[in-house]
Amino acid sequence: MSRPTIQSPERGGARIRLLEAARDIIRAKGFAATSVDDLCKAAAVTKGAFFHNFGSKDALGVAAAEFWAETTSGFFAAAPYHDPADALERVLAYVAFRKAIIAGDLPEFTCLVGTMAQEVYSSSPDIRDACGRSIFGHTATLEADIETARRDHGITGNWTAESLARHTQAVIQGGFVLAKAGNSPDLARESLDHLDRYIRHLFHVTEEDET
Amino acid sequence: MSRPTIQSPERGGARIRLLEAARDIIRAKGFAATSVDDLCKAAAVTKGAFFHNFGSKDALGVAAAEFWAETTSGFFAAAPYHDPADALERVLAYVAFRKAIIAGDLPEFTCLVGTMAQEVYSSSPDIRDACGRSIFGHTATLEADIETARRDHGITGNWTAESLARHTQAVIQGGFVLAKAGNSPDLARESLDHLDRYIRHLFHVTEEDET
Protein backbone atom coordinates (compact mmCIF):
# COMPACT_ATOMS: atom_id res chain seq x y z
CA MET A 1 0.00 0.00 0.00
CA SER A 2 2.08 2.83 -1.27
CA ARG A 3 1.26 6.44 -0.65
CA PRO A 4 -0.93 8.12 -3.19
CA THR A 5 0.79 9.80 -6.08
CA ILE A 6 -0.20 12.56 -8.41
CA GLN A 7 -0.63 10.01 -11.23
CA SER A 8 -3.12 7.92 -9.29
CA PRO A 9 -5.05 10.26 -7.04
CA GLU A 10 -7.69 7.54 -6.40
CA ARG A 11 -5.08 5.61 -4.49
CA GLY A 12 -5.78 7.40 -1.26
CA GLY A 13 -6.66 4.74 1.27
CA ALA A 14 -9.03 6.95 3.21
CA ARG A 15 -11.40 7.50 0.36
CA ILE A 16 -12.30 3.92 -0.37
CA ARG A 17 -12.33 2.97 3.28
CA LEU A 18 -14.85 5.74 3.84
CA LEU A 19 -16.94 4.58 0.91
CA GLU A 20 -16.92 1.02 2.18
CA ALA A 21 -17.90 2.22 5.63
CA ALA A 22 -20.68 4.30 4.10
CA ARG A 23 -21.93 1.29 2.13
CA ASP A 24 -22.14 -0.83 5.27
CA ILE A 25 -23.34 1.69 7.83
CA ILE A 26 -25.87 3.54 5.69
CA ARG A 27 -27.46 0.25 4.67
CA ALA A 28 -27.99 -0.51 8.34
CA LYS A 29 -28.82 2.89 9.82
CA GLY A 30 -29.90 4.99 6.88
CA PHE A 31 -28.19 8.09 5.55
CA ALA A 32 -29.46 10.74 7.94
CA ALA A 33 -28.84 8.63 11.02
CA THR A 34 -25.27 7.96 9.95
CA SER A 35 -22.99 10.70 11.25
CA VAL A 36 -19.72 11.80 9.73
CA ASP A 37 -18.05 10.71 12.96
CA ASP A 38 -19.58 7.25 12.59
CA LEU A 39 -18.05 6.94 9.16
CA CYS A 40 -14.66 8.26 10.25
CA LYS A 41 -14.54 5.87 13.18
CA ALA A 42 -15.48 2.86 11.04
CA ALA A 43 -12.95 3.82 8.37
CA ALA A 44 -10.31 4.67 10.97
CA VAL A 45 -9.68 8.11 9.55
CA THR A 46 -10.08 11.61 10.91
CA LYS A 47 -12.57 14.27 10.03
CA GLY A 48 -9.86 16.06 8.15
CA ALA A 49 -9.57 13.12 5.80
CA PHE A 50 -13.32 12.99 5.37
CA PHE A 51 -13.73 16.60 4.33
CA HIS A 52 -10.59 16.47 2.27
CA ASN A 53 -12.03 13.65 0.16
CA PHE A 54 -15.64 14.80 0.21
CA GLY A 55 -16.66 18.40 0.42
CA SER A 56 -19.76 17.61 2.47
CA LYS A 57 -21.80 14.77 3.85
CA ASP A 58 -24.08 15.07 0.83
CA ALA A 59 -21.10 14.70 -1.48
CA LEU A 60 -20.22 11.50 0.36
CA GLY A 61 -23.74 10.30 -0.29
CA VAL A 62 -23.39 10.92 -4.01
CA ALA A 63 -19.98 9.26 -4.07
CA ALA A 64 -21.34 6.28 -2.13
CA ALA A 65 -24.11 5.83 -4.69
CA GLU A 66 -21.58 6.00 -7.52
CA PHE A 67 -19.28 3.60 -5.71
CA TRP A 68 -22.22 1.25 -5.32
CA ALA A 69 -23.02 1.51 -9.01
CA GLU A 70 -19.44 0.65 -9.95
CA THR A 71 -18.96 -2.27 -7.61
CA THR A 72 -22.38 -3.86 -8.22
CA SER A 73 -22.13 -3.53 -11.98
CA GLY A 74 -18.81 -5.34 -11.81
CA PHE A 75 -20.32 -7.95 -9.55
CA PHE A 76 -23.29 -8.60 -11.83
CA ALA A 77 -21.20 -8.53 -14.98
CA ALA A 78 -19.07 -11.34 -13.58
CA ALA A 79 -22.06 -13.36 -12.34
CA PRO A 80 -22.84 -16.73 -13.94
CA TYR A 81 -26.38 -15.89 -15.02
CA HIS A 82 -25.01 -14.63 -18.33
CA ASP A 83 -23.92 -18.12 -19.35
CA PRO A 84 -27.04 -19.61 -20.99
CA ALA A 85 -27.22 -19.29 -24.75
CA ASP A 86 -30.95 -18.57 -24.69
CA ALA A 87 -31.82 -15.02 -23.69
CA LEU A 88 -34.93 -16.02 -21.77
CA GLU A 89 -32.92 -18.47 -19.76
CA ARG A 90 -30.51 -15.68 -18.92
CA VAL A 91 -33.37 -13.55 -17.68
CA LEU A 92 -34.72 -16.38 -15.54
CA ALA A 93 -31.21 -17.12 -14.34
CA TYR A 94 -30.92 -13.47 -13.32
CA VAL A 95 -34.02 -13.76 -11.17
CA ALA A 96 -32.73 -17.00 -9.66
CA PHE A 97 -29.40 -15.32 -9.02
CA ARG A 98 -31.04 -12.39 -7.28
CA LYS A 99 -32.87 -14.87 -5.11
CA ALA A 100 -29.73 -16.84 -4.37
CA ILE A 101 -27.74 -13.86 -3.15
CA ILE A 102 -30.36 -13.04 -0.53
CA ALA A 103 -28.52 -14.63 2.34
CA GLY A 104 -27.18 -13.61 5.70
CA ASP A 105 -28.32 -10.57 7.62
CA LEU A 106 -30.53 -7.93 6.08
CA PRO A 107 -27.94 -5.14 5.79
CA GLU A 108 -25.67 -7.48 3.88
CA PHE A 109 -27.91 -8.06 0.88
CA THR A 110 -30.23 -5.08 0.74
CA CYS A 111 -29.72 -2.26 -1.71
CA LEU A 112 -27.84 0.86 -0.66
CA VAL A 113 -29.23 3.07 -3.39
CA GLY A 114 -32.79 1.90 -2.90
CA THR A 115 -32.57 2.73 0.78
CA MET A 116 -30.95 6.11 0.20
CA ALA A 117 -33.28 7.12 -2.62
CA GLN A 118 -36.30 6.37 -0.48
CA GLU A 119 -34.89 8.48 2.32
CA VAL A 120 -33.44 11.54 0.65
CA TYR A 121 -35.37 11.84 -2.62
CA SER A 122 -36.90 15.07 -1.50
CA SER A 123 -34.20 16.71 0.58
CA SER A 124 -31.16 15.86 -1.53
CA PRO A 125 -31.79 15.69 -5.28
CA ASP A 126 -28.10 15.07 -5.97
CA ILE A 127 -28.06 11.86 -3.97
CA ARG A 128 -31.44 10.85 -5.34
CA ASP A 129 -30.26 11.25 -8.92
CA ALA A 130 -27.07 9.32 -8.24
CA CYS A 131 -29.20 6.53 -6.78
CA GLY A 132 -31.49 6.68 -9.78
CA ARG A 133 -28.56 6.35 -12.17
CA SER A 134 -27.38 3.31 -10.29
CA ILE A 135 -30.77 1.61 -10.30
CA PHE A 136 -31.76 2.40 -13.86
CA GLY A 137 -28.28 1.75 -15.13
CA HIS A 138 -28.66 -1.74 -13.75
CA THR A 139 -32.09 -2.27 -15.29
CA ALA A 140 -30.61 -1.32 -18.64
CA THR A 141 -28.29 -4.33 -18.48
CA LEU A 142 -31.34 -6.60 -18.13
CA GLU A 143 -33.32 -4.87 -20.82
CA ALA A 144 -31.18 -6.20 -23.68
CA ASP A 145 -31.69 -9.82 -22.66
CA ILE A 146 -35.41 -9.29 -22.21
CA GLU A 147 -35.75 -7.69 -25.62
CA THR A 148 -33.78 -10.48 -27.26
CA ALA A 149 -35.86 -13.10 -25.48
CA ARG A 150 -39.01 -11.37 -26.57
CA ARG A 151 -37.97 -11.42 -30.20
CA ASP A 152 -36.57 -14.96 -30.12
CA HIS A 153 -39.75 -16.32 -28.60
CA GLY A 154 -42.04 -14.26 -30.79
CA ILE A 155 -43.80 -12.68 -27.86
CA THR A 156 -46.11 -9.77 -28.60
CA GLY A 157 -47.67 -8.52 -25.40
CA ASN A 158 -48.78 -5.15 -24.24
CA TRP A 159 -45.47 -4.48 -22.51
CA THR A 160 -41.93 -3.38 -23.30
CA ALA A 161 -38.60 -4.86 -22.32
CA GLU A 162 -37.71 -1.59 -20.62
CA SER A 163 -40.83 -1.72 -18.53
CA LEU A 164 -40.35 -5.35 -17.53
CA ALA A 165 -36.75 -4.66 -16.57
CA ARG A 166 -37.92 -1.85 -14.31
CA HIS A 167 -40.64 -4.04 -12.87
CA THR A 168 -38.02 -6.61 -11.99
CA GLN A 169 -36.20 -3.97 -9.99
CA ALA A 170 -39.42 -2.86 -8.36
CA VAL A 171 -40.13 -6.39 -7.18
CA ILE A 172 -36.63 -6.71 -5.79
CA GLN A 173 -36.77 -3.36 -4.03
CA GLY A 174 -40.24 -4.03 -2.71
CA GLY A 175 -39.10 -7.39 -1.44
CA PHE A 176 -36.38 -5.63 0.52
CA VAL A 177 -38.90 -3.28 2.09
CA LEU A 178 -41.10 -6.17 3.20
CA ALA A 179 -38.10 -8.13 4.40
CA LYS A 180 -37.10 -5.20 6.59
CA ALA A 181 -40.62 -4.54 7.84
CA GLY A 182 -41.11 -8.22 8.67
CA ASN A 183 -37.51 -8.72 9.69
CA SER A 184 -37.17 -11.81 7.52
CA PRO A 185 -35.17 -12.37 4.33
CA ASP A 186 -37.73 -14.95 3.23
CA LEU A 187 -40.12 -12.14 2.37
CA ALA A 188 -37.67 -10.86 -0.24
CA ARG A 189 -37.18 -14.31 -1.73
CA GLU A 190 -40.90 -14.95 -1.87
CA SER A 191 -41.58 -12.11 -4.28
CA LEU A 192 -38.87 -13.33 -6.60
CA ASP A 193 -40.75 -16.61 -6.94
CA HIS A 194 -43.77 -14.63 -8.10
CA LEU A 195 -41.61 -12.68 -10.49
CA ASP A 196 -40.20 -15.89 -11.91
CA ARG A 197 -43.69 -17.22 -12.41
CA TYR A 198 -44.78 -13.98 -14.05
CA ILE A 199 -41.95 -14.00 -16.55
CA ARG A 200 -42.58 -17.65 -17.43
CA HIS A 201 -46.22 -16.76 -17.95
CA LEU A 202 -45.27 -13.88 -20.23
CA PHE A 203 -43.10 -16.20 -22.32
CA HIS A 204 -45.52 -19.14 -22.22
CA VAL A 205 -43.02 -21.33 -20.46
CA THR A 206 -44.22 -24.14 -18.20
CA GLU A 207 -43.50 -23.58 -14.58
CA GLU A 208 -40.62 -25.43 -13.02
CA ASP A 209 -40.62 -26.84 -9.53
CA GLU A 210 -39.23 -24.33 -7.14
CA THR A 211 -36.57 -25.08 -4.64
CA MET B 1 -62.98 22.08 19.52
CA SER B 2 -63.44 21.60 23.20
CA ARG B 3 -60.62 20.92 25.59
CA PRO B 4 -59.73 17.29 26.13
CA THR B 5 -61.43 15.56 28.99
CA ILE B 6 -60.52 12.61 31.12
CA GLN B 7 -63.24 10.58 29.44
CA SER B 8 -61.87 11.16 25.97
CA PRO B 9 -58.12 11.55 26.35
CA GLU B 10 -57.59 11.20 22.59
CA ARG B 11 -59.35 14.50 22.17
CA GLY B 12 -56.19 16.49 22.74
CA GLY B 13 -55.71 18.61 19.67
CA ALA B 14 -51.95 18.54 19.84
CA ARG B 15 -51.66 14.78 19.55
CA ILE B 16 -53.44 14.33 16.26
CA ARG B 17 -51.95 17.49 14.79
CA LEU B 18 -48.51 16.11 15.61
CA LEU B 19 -49.40 12.76 14.07
CA GLU B 20 -50.64 14.43 10.92
CA ALA B 21 -47.51 16.53 10.75
CA ALA B 22 -45.42 13.40 11.24
CA ARG B 23 -47.29 11.64 8.47
CA ASP B 24 -46.61 14.46 6.04
CA ILE B 25 -43.09 15.49 6.99
CA ILE B 26 -41.62 12.04 7.55
CA ARG B 27 -42.93 10.92 4.16
CA ALA B 28 -41.01 13.77 2.58
CA LYS B 29 -37.83 13.92 4.66
CA GLY B 30 -37.62 10.56 6.36
CA PHE B 31 -37.75 9.85 10.07
CA ALA B 32 -34.20 10.68 11.12
CA ALA B 33 -34.08 13.92 9.16
CA THR B 34 -37.32 15.10 10.71
CA SER B 35 -36.62 16.92 13.95
CA VAL B 36 -38.94 17.27 16.89
CA ASP B 37 -38.86 21.00 16.30
CA ASP B 38 -39.95 20.47 12.68
CA LEU B 39 -42.96 18.55 13.89
CA CYS B 40 -43.84 21.06 16.60
CA LYS B 41 -43.62 23.93 14.17
CA ALA B 42 -45.80 22.18 11.59
CA ALA B 43 -48.35 21.19 14.21
CA ALA B 44 -48.19 24.64 15.84
CA VAL B 45 -47.51 23.22 19.27
CA THR B 46 -44.62 23.50 21.68
CA LYS B 47 -42.06 20.96 22.70
CA GLY B 48 -43.82 20.55 25.99
CA ALA B 49 -46.89 19.30 24.16
CA PHE B 50 -44.77 16.93 22.12
CA PHE B 51 -43.10 15.25 25.05
CA HIS B 52 -46.30 15.27 27.02
CA ASN B 53 -48.05 13.25 24.32
CA PHE B 54 -45.08 11.12 23.30
CA GLY B 55 -42.36 10.12 25.69
CA SER B 56 -39.69 10.25 23.02
CA LYS B 57 -39.15 10.76 19.32
CA ASP B 58 -39.14 7.00 18.88
CA ALA B 59 -42.51 6.77 20.59
CA LEU B 60 -43.82 9.34 18.12
CA GLY B 61 -42.54 7.10 15.33
CA VAL B 62 -44.44 4.13 16.71
CA ALA B 63 -47.58 6.22 17.20
CA ALA B 64 -47.27 7.59 13.67
CA ALA B 65 -47.11 4.06 12.27
CA GLU B 66 -50.17 3.07 14.28
CA PHE B 67 -51.98 6.24 13.22
CA TRP B 68 -51.14 5.36 9.64
CA ALA B 69 -52.49 1.85 10.09
CA GLU B 70 -55.76 3.18 11.50
CA THR B 71 -56.38 5.88 8.92
CA THR B 72 -55.38 3.82 5.89
CA SER B 73 -57.40 0.80 6.99
CA GLY B 74 -60.41 3.06 7.27
CA PHE B 75 -59.65 4.57 3.90
CA PHE B 76 -59.32 1.20 2.17
CA ALA B 77 -62.32 -0.28 3.94
CA ALA B 78 -64.44 2.54 2.53
CA ALA B 79 -62.98 2.30 -0.98
CA PRO B 80 -65.18 1.16 -3.87
CA TYR B 81 -63.03 -1.78 -4.90
CA HIS B 82 -65.01 -3.99 -2.53
CA ASP B 83 -68.16 -3.60 -4.61
CA PRO B 84 -67.85 -6.40 -7.23
CA ALA B 85 -69.60 -9.63 -6.36
CA ASP B 86 -66.79 -11.72 -7.81
CA ALA B 87 -63.76 -11.99 -5.55
CA LEU B 88 -61.27 -11.95 -8.42
CA GLU B 89 -62.82 -8.76 -9.70
CA ARG B 90 -62.38 -7.25 -6.25
CA VAL B 91 -58.71 -8.18 -6.29
CA LEU B 92 -58.23 -6.66 -9.72
CA ALA B 93 -60.22 -3.63 -8.64
CA TYR B 94 -57.89 -3.28 -5.69
CA VAL B 95 -54.88 -3.15 -7.99
CA ALA B 96 -56.65 -0.65 -10.21
CA PHE B 97 -57.53 1.41 -7.16
CA ARG B 98 -53.95 1.41 -5.94
CA LYS B 99 -52.95 2.63 -9.36
CA ALA B 100 -55.63 5.29 -9.43
CA ILE B 101 -54.61 6.85 -6.13
CA ILE B 102 -51.09 7.43 -7.35
CA ALA B 103 -51.58 11.07 -8.19
CA GLY B 104 -50.05 14.37 -7.26
CA ASP B 105 -46.63 14.78 -5.71
CA LEU B 106 -44.61 11.84 -4.45
CA PRO B 107 -44.93 12.54 -0.71
CA GLU B 108 -48.70 12.60 -1.07
CA PHE B 109 -49.20 9.03 -2.21
CA THR B 110 -46.17 7.12 -0.98
CA CYS B 111 -46.29 4.91 2.05
CA LEU B 112 -45.23 6.23 5.44
CA VAL B 113 -44.62 2.85 7.02
CA GLY B 114 -42.69 1.52 4.03
CA THR B 115 -40.39 4.52 4.16
CA MET B 116 -39.92 4.33 7.92
CA ALA B 117 -39.41 0.57 8.00
CA GLN B 118 -36.70 0.81 5.37
CA GLU B 119 -34.95 3.51 7.35
CA VAL B 120 -35.13 2.38 10.97
CA TYR B 121 -35.51 -1.39 10.75
CA SER B 122 -32.15 -1.87 12.38
CA SER B 123 -31.87 1.03 14.79
CA SER B 124 -35.42 1.09 16.13
CA PRO B 125 -37.13 -2.30 16.32
CA ASP B 126 -40.22 -0.77 17.94
CA ILE B 127 -40.91 1.46 14.97
CA ARG B 128 -40.02 -1.32 12.55
CA ASP B 129 -42.49 -3.69 14.16
CA ALA B 130 -45.22 -1.07 14.18
CA CYS B 131 -44.60 -0.54 10.47
CA GLY B 132 -44.65 -4.27 9.91
CA ARG B 133 -47.99 -4.58 11.65
CA SER B 134 -49.40 -1.85 9.44
CA ILE B 135 -48.15 -3.41 6.21
CA PHE B 136 -49.00 -7.01 6.98
CA GLY B 137 -52.29 -6.05 8.57
CA HIS B 138 -53.20 -4.50 5.24
CA THR B 139 -52.11 -7.52 3.21
CA ALA B 140 -54.36 -9.64 5.42
CA THR B 141 -57.39 -7.73 4.17
CA LEU B 142 -56.47 -8.69 0.60
CA GLU B 143 -55.74 -12.27 1.43
CA ALA B 144 -59.37 -13.20 2.02
CA ASP B 145 -60.46 -12.00 -1.41
CA ILE B 146 -57.54 -13.75 -3.08
CA GLU B 147 -58.30 -17.01 -1.32
CA THR B 148 -61.98 -16.78 -2.25
CA ALA B 149 -61.11 -16.00 -5.84
CA ARG B 150 -58.74 -18.90 -5.93
CA ARG B 151 -61.40 -21.31 -4.76
CA ASP B 152 -64.19 -19.85 -6.90
CA HIS B 153 -62.07 -20.09 -10.03
CA GLY B 154 -60.68 -23.51 -9.17
CA ILE B 155 -57.09 -22.34 -9.38
CA THR B 156 -54.43 -24.71 -8.12
CA GLY B 157 -51.04 -23.15 -8.55
CA ASN B 158 -47.87 -23.43 -6.57
CA TRP B 159 -48.66 -20.32 -4.53
CA THR B 160 -50.74 -19.23 -1.56
CA ALA B 161 -53.15 -16.35 -1.15
CA GLU B 162 -51.04 -15.07 1.70
CA SER B 163 -47.96 -15.02 -0.48
CA LEU B 164 -49.70 -13.29 -3.38
CA ALA B 165 -51.11 -10.67 -1.02
CA ARG B 166 -47.62 -9.94 0.24
CA HIS B 167 -46.28 -9.87 -3.29
CA THR B 168 -48.88 -7.26 -4.15
CA GLN B 169 -47.52 -5.10 -1.35
CA ALA B 170 -43.97 -5.71 -2.48
CA VAL B 171 -44.80 -4.51 -5.99
CA ILE B 172 -46.47 -1.40 -4.60
CA GLN B 173 -43.60 -0.63 -2.23
CA GLY B 174 -41.02 -1.30 -4.92
CA GLY B 175 -42.90 0.95 -7.29
CA PHE B 176 -42.63 3.72 -4.74
CA VAL B 177 -38.88 3.22 -4.44
CA LEU B 178 -38.44 3.44 -8.21
CA ALA B 179 -40.78 6.42 -8.42
CA LYS B 180 -38.65 8.23 -5.87
CA ALA B 181 -35.36 7.24 -7.46
CA GLY B 182 -36.58 8.30 -10.89
CA ASN B 183 -38.62 11.18 -9.54
CA SER B 184 -41.67 10.12 -11.50
CA PRO B 185 -44.99 8.68 -10.29
CA ASP B 186 -45.34 6.85 -13.60
CA LEU B 187 -42.76 4.36 -12.42
CA ALA B 188 -45.04 3.31 -9.58
CA ARG B 189 -48.04 2.97 -11.87
CA GLU B 190 -46.08 0.95 -14.41
CA SER B 191 -45.40 -1.90 -12.00
CA LEU B 192 -49.06 -2.11 -11.09
CA ASP B 193 -49.81 -2.83 -14.74
CA HIS B 194 -47.44 -5.78 -14.55
CA LEU B 195 -49.05 -6.91 -11.32
CA ASP B 196 -52.48 -6.73 -12.93
CA ARG B 197 -51.24 -8.81 -15.84
CA TYR B 198 -49.66 -11.33 -13.49
CA ILE B 199 -52.85 -11.83 -11.51
CA ARG B 200 -54.90 -12.23 -14.69
CA HIS B 201 -52.39 -14.81 -15.84
CA LEU B 202 -52.67 -16.68 -12.55
CA PHE B 203 -56.44 -16.79 -12.90
CA HIS B 204 -56.44 -17.50 -16.65
CA VAL B 205 -58.27 -14.29 -17.41
CA THR B 206 -57.81 -12.57 -20.74
CA GLU B 207 -56.01 -9.30 -20.55
CA GLU B 208 -57.98 -6.12 -20.80
CA ASP B 209 -56.86 -3.04 -22.64
CA GLU B 210 -55.06 -0.75 -20.26
CA THR B 211 -55.77 2.89 -19.87
Next chain:
DNA sequence: CAATACATACCATACGGTCGGTATATGTCA
Protein backbone atom coordinates in the same frame (compact mmCIF):
# COMPACT_ATOMS: atom_id res chain seq x y z
C1' DC C 1 -58.36 19.06 44.76
C1' DA C 2 -56.35 16.09 41.59
C1' DA C 3 -55.39 15.08 36.95
C1' DT C 4 -54.80 16.51 32.30
C1' DA C 5 -52.90 19.29 28.63
C1' DC C 6 -50.32 22.15 27.51
C1' DA C 7 -46.42 26.40 27.55
C1' DT C 8 -41.65 28.26 28.37
C1' DA C 9 -37.08 28.32 29.59
C1' DC C 10 -33.30 25.73 29.80
C1' DC C 11 -29.51 21.96 29.25
C1' DA C 12 -25.93 18.71 27.67
C1' DT C 13 -24.42 16.88 23.78
C1' DA C 14 -23.88 15.52 19.09
C1' DC C 15 -23.70 17.31 14.77
C1' DG C 16 -21.66 19.08 10.18
C1' DG C 17 -18.12 21.78 8.99
C1' DT C 18 -13.61 24.82 9.34
C1' DC C 19 -8.86 25.81 9.92
C1' DG C 20 -4.00 25.65 10.57
C1' DG C 21 -0.59 22.42 10.37
C1' DT C 22 2.46 18.29 8.79
C1' DA C 23 4.38 14.50 6.07
C1' DT C 24 5.16 12.69 1.67
C1' DA C 25 5.61 12.67 -3.32
C1' DT C 26 6.52 14.91 -7.73
C1' DG C 27 8.31 18.26 -11.14
C1' DT C 28 12.17 21.24 -12.27
C1' DC C 29 16.09 23.74 -12.76
C1' DA C 30 20.79 24.86 -11.61
Next chain:
DNA sequence: TGACATATACCGACCGTATGGTATGTATTG
Protein backbone atom coordinates in the same frame (compact mmCIF):
# COMPACT_ATOMS: atom_id res chain seq x y z
C1' DT D 1 22.37 15.10 -8.14
C1' DG D 2 20.28 17.87 -5.00
C1' DA D 3 17.78 21.89 -3.42
C1' DC D 4 13.49 24.02 -3.73
C1' DA D 5 8.64 24.89 -4.90
C1' DT D 6 4.30 22.78 -5.13
C1' DA D 7 0.52 19.67 -4.63
C1' DT D 8 -1.62 15.97 -2.32
C1' DA D 9 -3.29 13.37 1.69
C1' DC D 10 -4.19 13.51 6.00
C1' DC D 11 -4.34 15.04 11.10
C1' DG D 12 -6.69 16.99 15.19
C1' DA D 13 -8.31 20.86 17.68
C1' DC D 14 -11.93 23.94 17.47
C1' DC D 15 -16.68 26.33 16.38
C1' DG D 16 -21.56 27.54 15.99
C1' DT D 17 -25.70 25.51 15.86
C1' DA D 18 -29.37 22.14 16.07
C1' DT D 19 -30.84 18.34 18.47
C1' DG D 20 -33.53 15.33 21.80
C1' DG D 21 -34.90 15.83 26.19
C1' DT D 22 -36.06 18.03 31.02
C1' DA D 23 -37.86 20.88 34.77
C1' DT D 24 -41.08 23.98 36.26
C1' DG D 25 -45.14 26.59 35.91
C1' DT D 26 -50.14 27.28 34.66
C1' DA D 27 -54.86 27.06 32.86
C1' DT D 28 -58.73 24.02 32.47
C1' DT D 29 -61.67 20.18 33.60
C1' DG D 30 -64.09 16.68 36.40
